[in-house]
Amino acid sequence: MSSTAVFRSRLDRAAAAAADAGFDALLVTPGSDLRYLIGAQGGSFERLTCLVLPADGSAATLVVPKLELLGYESVLVDGLGVEAATWVDGENPAKLAAGLLRNPKRVAVSDFTPALHVFGLRDALAGVDQALAGPVIRELRMRKDDSEIASLREAGAAIDRVHARMAEFLRAGRTENEVAADIAEAILEEGHAVAEFVIVGSGPNGASPHHSASDRVIEQGDVVVIDIGGPVPAGYNSDSTRTYSIGAPRDADVAGTYAVLQQAQAAAVAAVRPGVTAQDIDLAARKVIADAGFGQFFIHRTGHGIGLDVHEEPYIVDGNDLPLEPGMAFSVEPGIYQPGRWGARIEDIVVVTEDGVESFNNQPHELVVLGE
Known part of the structure; x- marks a missing residue:
């Protein structure tokens, strides 16, 4: 199986697991969970990078600062089905991420998301129940292929x-x-x-x-x-x-x-x-x-x-x-x-x-x- 097929399978399984757990989406910031899902190795800084993965099977989107897009281009390839939504300084990336979802009621945020971004996503998704994504993603990651x-x-x-x-x-x-x-x-x-x-x-x-x-x-x-x-x-x-x-x-x-x-x-x-x-x-x-x-x-x-x-x-x-x-x-x-x-x-x-x-x-x- 090609690496693209492996990551596509992981995204599909993660979306299905999120749906089974009652979430409308996973919000995954840089770290081992993001590397597991799409192969990206970037770090988390003061500028938000976040994979928005809807649980209904629709396309995933990587919210990423425009100045850091080049570092992620290798994963934004045909077949993986991940789109990019870029932003520049002065814009609110948490609102950009929130706007990619259709009336969510419950979302899961990756466990090691910096508090800076947790609070930003909380404010952008006011009224939406938010929980840790770890219990969902670990079910995939525990079983090595x-x-x-x-x-x-x-x-x-x-x-x-x-x-x-x-x-x-x-x-x-x-x-x-x-x-x-x-x-x-x-x-x-x-x-x-x-x-x-x-x-x-x-x-x-x-x-x-x-x-x-x-x-x-x-x-x-x-x-x-x-x-x-x-x-x-x-x-x-x-x-x-x-x-x-x-x-x-x-x-x-x-x-x-x-x-x-x-x-x-x-x-x-x-x-x-x-x-x-x-x-x-x-x-x-x-x-x-x-x-x-x-x-x-x-x-x-x-x-x-x-x-x-x-x-x-x-x-x-x-x-x-x-x-x-x-x-x-x-x-x-x-x-x-x-x-x-x-x-x-x-x-x-x-x-x-x-x-x-x-x-x-x-x-x-x-x-x-x-x-x-």
Whole structure:
């Protein structure tokens, strides 16, 4: 299927989903939702750009500043069926967008629309019920098609190649920031468009799941959490965590505790199959960790969906009773974090298949000892 046909299908399905949800239109500003629907990568600035997608199947229109039209011309092609409505400074683009709709009663606005534009659209559509578009669009985006899965597989292989090079960067005497800079360069070298994030958590910093990198000097015996990722050129993201030790771990409990974590991550991946709920996967990991006495040290959900965003639906967390379906892709990343001492996490991106699961990350899950 051509890219034009793919985007045309997504627009049609999004319009139908909006109608089923009781909306008269979707209003989608730049971001991952707009990229998903029409392939546009523009950013959101003080000037409004907005795709107006009627739910009745009539033509979609991209409201765009005339000075930015050139950046969108590649998506305004024959076959896609998206028209352009341009505006210039001094005109009210929210009123232009509102005027494209025929007596709407309820519209859905993309989740990450800046407040500046949310308020403008609210005023231009006074009396019209407005809600978030996320619940509509995520139903499409959660289920990846073959081309999306291929891009996620490519991203997974690319980030695996970076982890395979970790001995080049990670050693005692270097700061976390120095290691992170080298990893970011490698992420680009191995096929990513951007190094979206690099976490280097050494020693006690590894007990902070969202630590980034610091001037701490990595020491012999440190356990180090490396969580890295970013988009490949097609826009789909990698996200993989492995835990390393600089020589033999200084703490005697590392081997036993890490073995529990490895068992928990494997149990969660093994539980993935169609029909199992998202919370079941979380429970599969959490039970192993809790039964071993480390429950209080597993302080986040087991996973998150991934695609054009690093974090998107479905979320693998207690309370999410969503049944998994083929094409749903997400992380499986339990962790054990002991404040003031050390932490560890193992993360793979997986996709639900027709009869089970495929992992996009295939680097070793064991604690990798470097520098011996």
